[in-house]
Amino acid sequence: MRLLELRNINKSYKINDSQSFQVLKNINVSFDKGELVSIIGESGSGKSTIMNLIGGLDSQFDGELLVDGQNIGTFSEKELDCYRKDQIGFVFQNCNLIPHLSILDNVTIALTLSNVDKNERIEKATKALEQVGLAKHIHKKPNQLSGGQRQRVAIARALINDPEIILADEPTGALDSETTEQVLDIIQSIAQKGKLVIMVTHSEKVAAHSSRVIQILDGEIIKDTTQSVSDCSSTLENNIKQSTPKVSENLSFFSATKLAAHNMKQKLKRNILVALGVSIGIMSVVTMLALGNGIKSYFSNMIDSFMNPLVVEVSMEQATIDPNDPMSAMTAIGMKEPFKEENLKELSEIKGVKEVEKGFQYITMTPSNSISYGDTSCYLMGLTSMSSVLTEANLAEGKLPSAENEILLNQSVYDELGHDVLGQVVEVDALIDNQPIKGEFVVSGVYTAGDHNALADTNHSIYVNYSAIESLLAEQGHTLEPTMVYLVADDENTASQIKTTITDLGYGGSTQEMMGDQMLTMLNILTIVLAGIAGISLLVSSIMILVVLYISVVERTKEIGLLRAIGARSKDIKRIFVSEAFLIGITSGTIGLVTAYVVSIVVNYFSMQIFEMNVMNLTIPYCVVGVLLSTIVSMIAGLFPAQKAAKLDPVDSLRTE
Numbered sequence: 243m244r245l246l247e248l249r250n251i252n253k254s255y256k257i258n259d260s261q262s263f264q265v266l267k268n269i270n271v272s273f274d275k276g277e278l279v280s281i282i283g284e285s286g287s288g289k290s291t292i293m294n295l296i297g298g299l300d301s302q303f304d305g306e307l308l309v310d311g312q313n314i315g316t317f318s319e320k321e322l323d324c325y326r327k328d329q330i331g332f333v334f335q336n337c338n339l340i341p342h343l344s345i346l347d348n349v350t351i352a353l354t355l356s357n358v359d360k361n362e363r364i365e366k367a368t369k370a371l372e373q374v375g376l377a378k379h380i381h382k383k384p385n386q387l388s389g390g391q392r393q394r395v396a397i398a399r400a401l402i403n404d405p406e407i408i409l410a411d412e413p414t415g416a417l418d419s420e421t422t423e424q425v426l427d428i429i430q431s432i433a434q435k436g437k438l439v440i441m442v443t444h445s446e447k448v449a450a451h452s453s454r455v456i457q458i459l460d461g462e463i464i465k466d467t468t469q470s471v472s473d474c475s476s477t478l479e480n481n482i483k484q485s486t487p488k489v490s491e492n493l494s495f496f497s498a499t500k501l502a503a504h505n506m507k508q509k510l511k512r513n514i515l516v517a518l519g520v521s522i523g524i525m526s527v528v529t530m531l532a533l534g535n536g537i538k539s540y541f542s543n544m545i546d547s548f549m550n551p552l553v554v555e556v557s558m559e560q561a562t563i564d565p566n567d568p569m570s571a572m573t574a575i576g577m578k579e580p581f582k583e584e585n586l587k588e589l590s591e592i593k594g595v596k597e598v599e600k601g602f603q604y605i606t607m608t609p610s611n612s613i614s615y616g617d618t619s620c621y622l623m624g625l626t627s628m629s630s631v632l633t634e635a636n637l638a639e640g641k642l643p644s645a646e647n648e649i650l651l652n653q654s655v656y657d658e659l660g661h662d663v664l665g666q667v668v669e670v671d672a673l674i675d676n677q678p679i680k681g682e683f684v685v686s687g688v689y690t691a692g693d694h695n696a697l698a699d700t701n702h703s704i705y706v707n708y709s710a711i712e713s714l715l716a717e718q719g720h721t722l723e724p725t726m727v728y729l730v731a732d733d734e735n736t737a738s739q740i741k742t743t744i745t746d747l748g749y750g751g752s753t754q755e756m757m758g759d760q761m762l763t764m765l766n767i768l769t770i771v772l773a774g775i776a777g778i779s780l781l782v783s784s785i786m787i788l789v790v791l792y793i794s795v796v797e798r799t800k801e802i803g804l805l806r807a808i809g810a811r812s813k814d815i816k817r818i819f820v821s822e823a824f825l826i827g828i829t830s831g832t833i834g835l836v837t838a839y840v841v842s843i844v845v846n847y848f849s850m851q852i853f854e855m856n857v858m859n860l861t862i863p864y865c866v867v868g869v870l871l872s873t874i875v876s877m878i879a880g881l882f883p884a885q886k887a888a889k890l891d892p893v894d895s896l897r898t899e
C-alpha cells in the first residue's frame with residue numbers, strides 16, 4: 243500500500259452560475275514514504291490546488307484521494323481536522339507565522355491545539371527548532387528574524403506533530419539563493435528521515451534537489467521523473483518508522499482562553515475601551531438595582547418600626563387601592579367599615595390570639611378635627627386609638643397613657659402646641675361617625691415612629707384611648723363601633739400565622755402595611771424600569787463587542803486559515819473568539835462592579851448626610867448578577883463573530899492578503 247495515492251482526481255471551480263473552470267484533470271499519481279517530490283509548473287497550472295487537496299484543506303473534488311488506504315474525500319469535517327493536525331505538516335511560501343506570538347509559541351501552537359501538556363510542548367518545540375538550527379532564537383518574535391529563519395520556523399512548526407506528509411508550497415519562493423540552500427537542506431533531511439515531502443517550486447534548481455519531479459500543465463501531469471540525488475535515500479530505508487495511529491486531544495477551553503488573552507493583548511487599548519463601555523452598562527444596572535433595594539429596605543424598616551411585632555392589625559375589608567388614583571388609598575384608610583360582633587367573635591377564636599383590642603384609625607384631610615392647648619390649636623390629620631401596637635419604644639417624651647383621659651401627641655403636634663404641653667390639659671374637637679365630640683385630655687407623652695419614619699412624625703396625629711372616645715359618644719347616645727382590631731399574639735411566629743389566617747378569612751391587614759405593600763410594589767416597578775433603561779446601555783455595548791470582534795475576525799482571517807491548516811477545528815476557532823468575548827465580559831463585569839461599589843460609597847455618604855440613610859444597598863447577589871450578566875451578554879455578542887470565524891474557508895483565508 244502506498245502512503246498517498248491520487249486516483250482520477252478532477253476538480254472544478256464554479257466561476258458563476260453557468261460557467262465552471264476545471265483546474266485539475268484526471269490526476270493519477272502515488273507517493274511513498276521517504277520521497278522528496280517537487281511539483282513544477284507554470285503559475286496557475288493547479289499546483290497549489292493539488293497541495294490543498296492532499297492537505298485536507300479542500301475536500302471538494304471528484305475521484306479518490308487515499309492516505310494509508312483511506313479515502314479522505316469521505317472524511318467528515320472532524321476527521322479532516324484530525325488528519326490535518328496529525329498527518330500533515332504545511333509550509334507556505336510566506337511562512338504565515340502568527341506575528342504576535344513568539345517563535346516558540348508559533349511552533350507549539352499545533353500542540354496547544356492537541357491539548358499537549360505545557361512542558362512536553364516546550365520540549366518538543368525546542369527540539370524541532372534545534373533541528374532547523376534556531377535554538378537560540380526561540381523567544382524572538384517573527385519580525386525579528388530574517389526571511390530564511392522565518393521559513394525554518396515554519397518548517398519546525400510543520401514537523402512538530404511528527405506528521406507523515408510534509409506539504410511545502412513554494413517554500414523558497416520568497417528567499418534569496420543562499421537561504422534557499424539552507425531551507426532545501428532541511429527539507430531534504432526531513433525526507434531522509436522517512437517522511438513524504440511534497441514541494442511546489444518554480445525553480446529547476448530547487449527541483450534538482452528532489453528524488454522525483456512532477457510537472458504539471460493546465461491541471462494535467464505531463465511528466466513524472468524519478469532522479470537520484472547525491473546524498474539522498476542512503477539512510478532512507480532503515481529510518482522509516484512504523485506509523486502508529488495517533489489519537490490527539492482537542493484544544494482545551496483553558497488553552498483557548500490563554501490564546502484569546504494573548505490575542506487581546508495585541509489590541510489592548512481597543513479591548514480596554516470596549517470593556518469600559520460594557521462596564522458602564524453593568525455599573526448602571528447594578529447601581530439601579532442597589533438603589534431600588536436600598537430605598538425598599540428603608541421603607542420596609544420604616545413600616546416595621548410602626549409595628550409591635552406581637553400585634554396584628556386587622557381592618558374589615560381587604561382595601562382595594564386603585565394605583566391610578568393615589569387618593570383612593572387615603573379614602574380607603576379614612577373611611578373604614580366597622581366590625582360587627584360576629585366578626586370580633588370570629589377573630590377572637592383564631593388560634594394563638596391572646597387578646598382582641600378594639601380600635602379606630604381616622605385619617606382626614608379636611609379640617610374637621612383639631613386640638614387646642616390654651617390659645618394655640620392645630621388641625622389633626624390622624625386620630626388613632628391606643629393599642630398594644632404602641633410600646634415604650636414609640637415614646638419620645640413622657641410615658642404611655644395609663645388613665646382613660648390620657649393621650650399621646652405625635653412629634654409635630656407636640657412642636658405645634660409648644661413643649662410645655664406635656665402633662666397639661668388639652669381640648670380635642672373631632673367629628674367621629676358624623677358625631678361632633680369635644681373632650682378634655684391630659685398629654686402623657688410624645689409619640690415617635692423612630693429614626694426611620696420622618697413622615698409619621700410630621701403629620702399631625704394623636705393617640706387616644708378607645709374607651710374615652712366610646713364614652714364621649716355614649717353621652718350623645720351613639721355607639722362607637724371599632725374600625726380596627728388589634729390581635730395580640732404570644733410570639734412573632736404566631737403573629738405571622740395569624741396574619742395569614744385573617745387574610746384567608748377576608749379581612750384586611752394593617753393600614754401601614756397596606757400602604758407599605760403598595761409603596762413597595764411601586765418601588766419594585768420603578769427599580770425594574772430603571773434597571774431596564776440601564777440595560778439599554780448594556781445592549782449598546784454588546785453591539786460594540788460584536789463589531790470589535792467582527793473587525794478582529796477580518797483582521798485575523800489569514801491567521802484563522804493557518805490555524806485551520808495546522809489542524810484547528812472550526813470549533814476551536816469559535817472557542818478562541820468566544821473566549822475573547824468571555825474575557826471582555828468578565829473584565830468589564832469586574833470594572834463595572836468596582837465602579838458601582840465606589841458610586842455606592844459616594845452616594846451613601848451624601849445620602850447619610852442629607853437623609854440619614856443609605857440609599858444604595860449593593861448586595862453580593864447583585865454583584866454576582868452583574869458579572870454573570872456582563873459575561874453572558876458579551877459571550878452572546880461574541881457568538882456571531884465567532885461563528886463567522888469558524889465558518890471561514892481555510893483555503894480562502896490563507897489566500898487573503
Ligand code: ADP
Nearest residue numbers: 255256263265284285286287288289290291292
Ligand atoms: P498554482 O499552480 O499557481 O498554484 P493554483 O492551484 O493556485 O495555481 O490555481 C489553479 C487555477 O485555479 C488558477 O487558474 C486559478 O485562477 C484557479 N483558481 C484557484 N482558486 C480559485 C477559486 N477559488 N475560484 C476560481 N478559480 C480559482
Ligand code: MG
Nearest residue numbers: 289290291411
Ligand atoms: Mg500556487
